[in-house]
Amino acid sequence: MAPTGNAPLRIAQVAPVWTSVPPTEYGGAEQVVHWLTEGLIRDGCEVTLFASGDSRTSAVLHSTCDRNLLAKMADREAYAYEPYANATLVEALRMADRFDVIHCHLGAAFIPMATLCPTPMLYTVHAGLDLADELWILERYPDVPIAALSHSQVAAVSAARRRNIDVIYHGCDFDEYQGSTAPGDYLLFLSRMSSYKNPAGAIRVARAVGMPIILAGKPMTQAEERYFDEEVQPLVDGRAVRYLGPVSAAEKVELMRGAAALVFPIRWEEHFGVVMIEAMACGCPVVASRRGSVSEVVDPGITGFYGESEDELAALVPRALSLDRRTIRAHARKRFGVDRMVSDHLDLYRRLAPRRRH
């Protein structure tokens, strides 16, 4: 039955099992699922979270995988994503009549399963929707609703298909961040150490403006390790250019509070870029390449600036430093706070719930 009157919405959140919810280190999708889940519960929803067994949640936890998959893989207890993802989603589908909406975060490859489910399903795809596989599956299942991370994420999707796609920007829990009005004098780069996140470009920007830079994050693949060793490590001198490796959530907040600006010189079509809104939550302005979602996330002259070349980014840094950090946090909170993200999802869930098939 669809909910009537004031009955609480019953939502299933199906998280990737790569990391726990919330993640202890890397895991953008799982972090967003955590904030969304906790926000929905605060708003009165009944939420069942399908996630790895080492998750910590206020929702009812249903786990197929006892531990997060990255940990199991490191211990050679698991080798592939699909068996665990399939089991997780199928077990949610078997409980479908307990939910008004099932919200699946597993990936575009799992969209066909929505057609088996009498309960409306919503998909958030935490990756690109521009490769042949994703475009093929989106067009084959045009009636399956998608919550896109940005208009940029769905730029390659046909206009007809986009009519059944809602853009809902990510939000983060601003209570987990504190604004700062007296930052240090360093620039910050915080992302995985990959060529498309472009830490070497961030170092060049810092040199051009004559400011020290701190880099945090780590290479996640062999190709990224090679890139880091060849292109980034030689530029690290421990003074003007410092590299911290991966950092905890608490260290991340302290780095952002202390940073004069976050440099985000990406060389790909970023789907969203949670790190930008985390920086804003700390009052830290963002100087970014105009690629992918950036022009949707950064408000020039309010929360940061974006430009084309590294030279242009360097020229924008002094302007970013003059932005008011209280205003950055306050403005970003309205656009990217967890309350707005929860409210957008609730609106969409309420539209989808009556579509239940009997």
Added chain:
Amino acid sequence: MAPTGNAPLRIAQVAPVWTSVPPTEYGGAEQVVHWLTEGLIRDGCEVTLFASGDSRTSAVLHSTCDRNLLAKMADREAYAYEPYANATLVEALRMADRFDVIHCHLGAAFIPMATLCPTPMLYTVHAGLDLADELWILERYPDVPIAALSHSQVAAVSAARRRNIDVIYHGCDFDEYQGSTAPGDYLLFLSRMSSYKNPAGAIRVARAVGMPIILAGKPMTQAEERYFDEEVQPLVDGRAVRYLGPVSAAEKVELMRGAAALVFPIRWEEHFGVVMIEAMACGCPVVASRRGSVSEVVDPGITGFYGESEDELAALVPRALSLDRRTIRAHARKRFGVDRMVSDHLDLYRRLAPRRRH
């Protein structure tokens, strides 16, 4: 409704979409699905084949993927297996009430979907069932029936789980092979050029018995290309050791008819090894390592011999050459002909069909 009386069984065969059915070159699973499908239709079943759109079949063809996935990947029209495999299986499940049994060949990762389907599903897994992922999924869904390729394939599975697993050996269509009683004087190696199939070992066996050897097949991965370049190519001299590369189905049959024996010196737990029964269908004896399924497939002193070391295999070659080639084909036909394979599956389908849930 389960079939009653003489109503024909309605079977869905869900093939991997990696290659067409039948495959034009490599594709062991798709070849077996083809033989099984054609045999079931000859036996009066109504079969719907879920496979790539370039398949050729007597069944009703339902294709999600217009062309086989390897061709699409080569043309950069596709990148991953799961979107197409998920779509294929889900579309079979949506038509479930048209079938008495759905027989899925996509892989162990797809076993959870059986629990969504009111129609009984049977899984043949054309790969190992001994890694952590497969063992995990088998034990999590103990009621899903499995047709194992050999007892060896399920050796690592718990005894309790094995009670719901039937071993059905592959068969091949003996009409596509002709026996020969006047072979040439060469030994034959025919498999992918990988270290676990051990073509270099086959060459050493041939040298030890002083016979020429022909090798056919190709490296399928980068690691196999490196292995081939380093370990096999240097031993090829074009006279005593000849390498033909990949061969067509017709060339394969001619090579087997002309070979004095097939050398199969594997260094892994082979799940079945269709090439062994294809050789037998041509009257060609098999000399193989005693690994995996070999002791289940080769009948020593009738269709070939098996042993432990390469020295032992070399010593067995002269004994294999003395076996009667007519007897090899006749004996193998009974054990591994398509009729026996079809009949075993029909028995199992008839046992499963009444399990339909309403």
